Amino acid sequence: MLRIENVSAGYGSIRVLHQINLHVNEGEIVCLIGSNGVGKTTTLKTISGLLRPEEGRIYFRNRDISRTPPHKIVEMGISHVPEGRNVFPRLTVRENLELGAYARKDKAEIKRDYAMVMQTFPQLALREKQSAGTLSGGEQQMLAIGRALMSRPRLLLLDEPSMGLAPLFVLGIFEIINEINRQGTTILLVEQNAQLALRTAHRGYVMETGRIVLDDSTEALLKNSRVRKAYLGE
């Protein structure tokens, strides 16, 4: 579904990604793990078009999207939940979700998806008219995911959904990620919590200083001694 070939990218003169290769198949949850500053977020930004690759190609459903602007990429079916849950703080929960469907015009379908999101996140339903800035961290993360779902993506890019959340909330969020995937959305997940990410995903990539150093099924990665040592704290 998504194929990244030899992509390098960075900010200004600083190169962050060095010729990375990665692919995501339809229906999968794929996780990308690695420590701080290795380029996980940059990878997602490059896919969603917020950043342009300096070289290499990105294909989504066999179309080259490496030069496509972000709003077109959203229309094609990739939705990005940025790191740190960038909700629109002064807009209400409802307005946030409506903005998620900005690229769509099918009003009836939007309404259905809105109801679906409300069902998936009952807490949000209780706070429909509250401004997003007043929600708790976990609720904001739910809102950010719900908002991304409103564009009805084929591929959902999740950046650190567990960041800064209470452990109980983290488990809840990952359950929801599984549920979203079961309903047919492919997910590319970036996570520092390697343990949880590897237990949720089907396949995983390990990144170190802008390069992919390992890729395998999550079962294999969980057994891999290098992964266990570096990321699982053994």
Added chain:
Amino acid sequence: MAVFDSIHLFLQELIGAYYMQLIILVGINTIMATSLNLIIGYTGQLSIGHAAFMSLGAYCSALVTLHLGFPFLLSLLCGALFAAIFGVIIGIPTLKLKGDYLAIATLGFGEIVRIVCLNLEITGGAMGLRGIPKKTNFVWVLLAVLFTVFILNRIIKSRIGRALVAIREDETAADSMGINSTYYKILCFGVGAFFAGLGGGLLAHYIRFLHPKTFDFMKSIEQLCMVVLGGLGNIWGSFVGATILTVAPEMLRSVADLRLLIYGLVLILMMRLRPQGILGEQTRLAPFFSQKIRNLLQKRTRTNT
């Protein structure tokens, strides 16, 4: 438009020339403040070169009136479109900038426009542009204000408005929602500049004399103050802000030396005590007052019982 003139004259007879002038200036400033509010309050782009767009509109409309003999409405339109074109041209390279950097770039643009007007022959240079016929009157200003507020209101309540607010709240998130933020920012600058140009055209045909100094940095700051005072992201607030900051300097004429001092003090106190502006965000004028009245009534009934 003889009808407009007679209405104007009738009203002027009623309230006197001085108050008439004040009302017309309030109207023009309302156009300036509301259009600036679209850029600053709704889209969150700190522009401090709004007077430059006003000056482009003023000079352009005055020149087409003087040299080409255009009818008033057409020359106003020319001025507004001319300013809008520059809004878009300036928008394209500068809108990659954010916050302070954008402010400085728009400031630079304002200075460029002022200095160009000061040195061109066609604008009259330092002598200023004289002999513009007086065509602006109460009715024209009223219609222009209604037109501005109507169009801006429509924009704000539409899909475009939601996109603009999303950009203000978080540009990265807006991009990842599928909002083409560059396009909307340029659109917003274009529309803002259009109405600033309209205001400029009205002013040119009212004061009948244009000088680059009229549209200097202080003018931009004054317009910024109107927006902030009334409330960022509130069209009605801009009307209130424009009214206060047009009328207050007149009221303070008796203490002319202290005028700027008082003016500054008010703004400082305002920022300290009510940073969201007089009306705050997203409130309509009527509900704001009805709420106040309701609170008062409640207090009264409470004290009665």
